[in-house]
Amino acid sequence: MYTLYFAPDNASLVIRVVLEELGVAYETVPVNRSVKEQESDTYRKLNPNGLIPVCLIDDEPVFETAAIALTLAERHGRLAPEAEDSGRPQFLKWLFFISNTIHPDLRQLFYPKKYVGLDQETLRSHAAITRERLCRHFDILEKLYASSEGPYLGKDTLSIVDIYAALCLRWPQLYPMSDPGLFRPQDYPALNRLLMAVQSRPAVARAFQAEGIPEPYLSNAQPPDGTTGSPV
Numbered sequence: 739m740y741t742l743y744f745a746p747d748n749a750s751l752v753i754r755v756v757l758e759e760l761g762v763a764y765e766t767v768p769v770n771r772s773v774k775e776q777e778s779d780t781y782r783k784l785n786p787n788g789l790i791p792v793c794l795i796d797d798e799p800v801f802e803t804a805a806i807a808l809t810l811a812e813r814h815g816r817l818a819p820e821a822e823d824s825g826r827p828q829f830l831k832w833l834f835f836i837s838n839t840i841h842p843d844l845r846q847l848f849y850p851k852k853y854v855g856l857d858q859e860t861l862r863s864h865a866a867i868t869r870e871r872l873c874r875h876f877d878i879l880e881k882l883y884a885s886s887e888g889p890y891l892g893k894d895t896l897s898i899v900d901i902y903a904a905l906c907l908r909w910p911q912l913y914p915m916s917d918p919g920l921f922r923p924q925d926y927p928a929l930n931r932l933l934m935a936v937q938s939r940p941a942v943a944r945a946f947q948a949e950g951i952p953e954p955y956l957s958n959a960q961p962p963d964g965t966t967g968s969p970v
């Protein structure tokens with residue numbers, strides 16, 4: 739049994755999409771970010787980092803988006819090439835790149851004060867450097883997906899890399915809400931092809947609808963409607 743601790747449009751959405759794609763039963767527990775519930779003692783017992791998501795997998799609280807997604811994919815034998823598959827090294831390389839480079843840099847964009855404090859001048863230069871670095875990551879992903887024959891990294895076969903990448907390309911269209919979107923899908927043809935393919939999947943639609951996010955989910959990202967909680 740799986741229990742996903744989530745907040746709408748947070749990294750937990752990656753896991754919700756994975757669960758929907760796998761077609762497995764799961765429960766959800768909302769984490770109320772408006773009162774910083776993720777920092778509570780109770781939540782930190784699940785994830786000492788105080789970050790969303792956590793997924794209970796047979797009662798074990800698993801955190802880190804990539805770790806949860808990979809565990810689920812492997813348990814159900816889908817959304818990841820098997821260990822001996824020739825595509826496995828490529829899959830792992832890009833999964834780790836998203837998890838330990840792109841996603842942390844998105845956090846720098848969304849939560850700068852956590853990293854550099856409150857000084858306005860420092861925040862301005864940090865934002866400029868972070869945005870430039872993220873654009874380099876987008877270019878790398880664009881080249882990667884342009885080299886694939888299909889919309890996905892594995893051509894016509896969806897994997898957790900595609901799901902995680904697609905969400906990491908959704909959030910910088912919208913957040914931080916005070917700034918113009920950093921990622922514009924129309925500037926990246928291969929990534930736009932990925933986003934169109936992912937958002938057209940019924941399982942993906944179910945996951946986004948459950949979090950009150952209107953269409954188009956990825957190619958022209960819209961914020962959640964606010965009825966199910968707070969965004970990033």
Ligand SMILES: N[C@@H](CCC(=O)N[C@@H](CS)C(=O)NCC(=O)O)C(=O)O
Pocket residue numbers: 747748749750776788789790791801802803804841845849970
């Ligand atoms: N490395 C973590 C990052 C997760 C993360 O950044 N979660 C955000 C929501 S999208 C969060 O919990 N933010 C609250 C905070 O930073 O206090 C993972 O992959 O799970």
